[in-house]
Amino acid sequence: MIRSADVDLPDTQRIVITGIGLTSPNGDSYGQFRESLLAGRSGVSDYEIRYFGKTLAGICHFDVGRHQSRKDARRGTRAGSVGIYCANEAVRDSGLDWANVDPSSVGVYIGVTEHGNVETENEVHELRGYDYDTQYWSHHHNPRTVANNPAGEIALNMKITGPHYTIGAACAAGNAGLIQGLQMLRLGECDFALAGGVSESIHTFGIFAGFASQGALATHVDPTKASRPFDTNRNGIVVAEGGCLYVLERLADAKVRGAKIYGEIAGYAMNTDATDFVLPNAQRQAECMEMALRRAGITAEQIDIVSTHATGTPSGDVLECEALRNVFGRSEKTFFNNGKSFIGHSMGAAGALELAGNLPAFDDGVCHATINVDDLDPACQLTGLVQNQPREIGKVRYILNNSFGMLGINSVVIIKRI
Amino acid sequence: MTPVDIRNVILEILSDISPDSDLSNLDDAVPFREQMELDSMDFLDIVMELKKRYRVSIPEEDYKELASMNSTVSYLSQKMINVGV
Numbered sequence: 001m002i003r004s005a006d007v008d009l010p011d012t013q014r015i016v017i018t019g020i021g022l023t024s025p026n027g028d029s030y031g032q033f034r035e036s037l038l039a040g041r042s043g044v045s046d047y048e049i050r051y052f053g054k055t056l057a058g059i060c061h062f063d064v065g066r067h068q069s070r071k072d073a074r075r076g077t078r079a080g081s082v083g084i085y086c087a088n089e090a091v092r093d094s095g096l097d098w099a100n101v102d103p104s105s106v107g108v109y110i111g112v113t114e115h116g117n118v119e120t121e122n123e124v125h126e127l128r129g130y131d132y133d134t135q136y137w138s139h140h141h142n143p144r145t146v147a148n149n150p151a152g153e154i155a156l157n158m159k160i161t162g163p164h165y166t167i168g169a170a171c172a173a174g175n176a177g178l179i180q181g182l183q184m185l186r187l188g189e190c191d192f193a194l195a196g197g198v199s200e201s202i203h204t205f206g207i208f209a210g211f212a213s214q215g216a217l218a219t220h221v222d223p224t225k226a227s228r229p230f231d232t233n234r235n236g237i238v239v240a241e242g243g244c245l246y247v248l249e250r251l252a253d254a255k256v257r258g259a260k261i262y263g264e265i266a267g268y269a270m271n272t273d274a275t276d277f278v279l280p281n282a283q284r285q286a287e288c289m290e291m292a293l294r295r296a297g298i299t300a301e302q303i304d305i306v307s308t309h310a311t312g313t314p315s316g317d318v319l320e321c322e323a324l325r326n327v328f329g330r331s332e333k334t335f336f337n338n339g340k341s342f343i344g345h346s347m348g349a350a351g352a353l354e355l356a357g358n359l360p361a362f363d364d365g366v367c368h369a370t371i372n373v374d375d376l377d378p379a380c381q382l383t384g385l386v387q388n389q390p391r392e393i394g395k396v397r398y399i400l401n402n403s404f405g406m407l408g409i410n411s412v413v414i415i416k417r418i
Numbered sequence: 419m420t421p422v423d424i425r426n427v428i429l430e431i432l433s434d435i436s437p438d439s440d441l442s443n444l445d446d447a448v449p450f451r452e453q454m455e456l457d458s459m460d461f462l463d464i465v466m467e468l469k470k471r472y473r474v475s476i477p478e479e480d481y482k483e484l485a486s487m488n489s490t491v492s493y494l495s496q497k498m499i500n501v502g503v
Contacts, residue, residue, distance in 0.1 A: 071438055071439075074435075140459065
């Protein structure tokens with residue numbers, strides 16, 4: 001029996017966000033990222049990767065050495081470095097007295113779309129120079145490619161001894177990481193959760209080649225115009241790297257330590273299309289949003305901002321808009337935007353990053369835009385779609401964040417102002 | 419390769435493995451592990467680099483010979499006598 005509502009929970013079961021650490025192609029902090037979103041600044045640029053050649057990508061520029069030694073960065077993975085940066089920044093932002101936090105009380109729950117492709121491709125490429133003689137295969141291959149790698153690197157770096165693992169959830173992973181953190185806090189498996197998602201995907205040629213073969217890789221003469229969800233001339237996905245991790249804790253604990261609270265995870269849901277490997281299912285997406293609304297104990301009309309998942313593929317965007325019209329068709333107060341239009345699709349980080357781009361609305365009452373809508377596709381028409389320029393919408397109480405992925409995995413998170 | 423060449427090769431590999439370590443004061447008679455942060459995976463890096471760069475194969479039972487610079491150079495001097503710089 002699926003639980004239907006999470007309302008009237010005691011403070012020990014209410015989970016809040018108290019710290020945020022992120023890196024995106026257009027900003028390496030919560031403030032920088034928001035500033036770029038409000039300024040309409042894209043993070044997409046020209047990029048080149050072996051075998052595939054010239055393409056476009058969202059590339060992060062965070063300072064790896066800020067929280068990681070060069071020795072550890074060399075030994076680990078890019079996803080590990082992204083995670084280490086975000087986790088340290090999130091803890092710093094949370095105001096926790098980290099030196100006195102029991103390391104066994106912290107859980108690390110990191111959403112990933114994929115992991116290990118980058119290292120495997122690197123090793124095969126290297127092995128080619130040795131005529132594919134496997135005695136030259138690196139002893140680092142296994143620790144770099146085990147599925148828990150990014151979470152494990154964070155735990156190693158921060159000396160965390162509580163549980164750590166990744167949540168493999170395609171492009172729904174950022175939300176899935178958050179949901180896992182919430183569930184583990186409610187179960188009492190940890191007192192603090194570092195939760196969200198990371199992506200190193202721009203370092204695997206396979207993801208570009210795969211999307212290109214599928215006819216789903218964006219191209220445009222101007223890189224900043226390539227990611228254009230909802231526009232008639234959209235032609236696919238811009239792949240990005242990035243990460244966003246949250247410090248989650250129980251509301252009761254946050255109150256005791258006087259923590260700054262960004263918002264409460266008031267509702268969430270995950271479900272499955274069970275219809276296709278890649279093509280989304282609007283009905284299941286709508287059901288996922290409705291389940292999250294039921295759990296939050298609110299109606300669609302109470303959602304102020306929907307952070308859409310749309311990636312800029314011809315059919316995916318239309319199907320999500322169909323689902324959104326089904327759920328929010330009667331709401332005149334709900335506004336819609338899209339983070340991928342700025343930075344591309346940061347895969348496992350996308351859900352977590354796109355949420356972080358919207359949370360400042362609780363303070364400034366502004367809904368950032370979806371950019372590059374020069375000619376709105378009529379099939380993507382949504383009342384309340386904030387196109388190209390941010391809009392002041394007044395007091396924001398609820399934000400709903402969509403994140404969907406291949407194999408029909410859907411995730412929705414609702415954050416409540418507190 | 420002469421012992422001096424071999425020492426330089428090992429220093430180069432160590433600086434790749436541990437870029438933040440100061441190797442200028444390395445004591446050749448003292449085990450590496452007592453002077454810098456090196457674990458078993460790092461020693462495997464030394465083995466792998468020698469294999470990749472010079473096709474020098476070091477069997478597992480000989481890994482103990484890589485404990486210090488002196489023991490490493492002494493051990494490799496025989497194996498790399500015909501290796502060009």
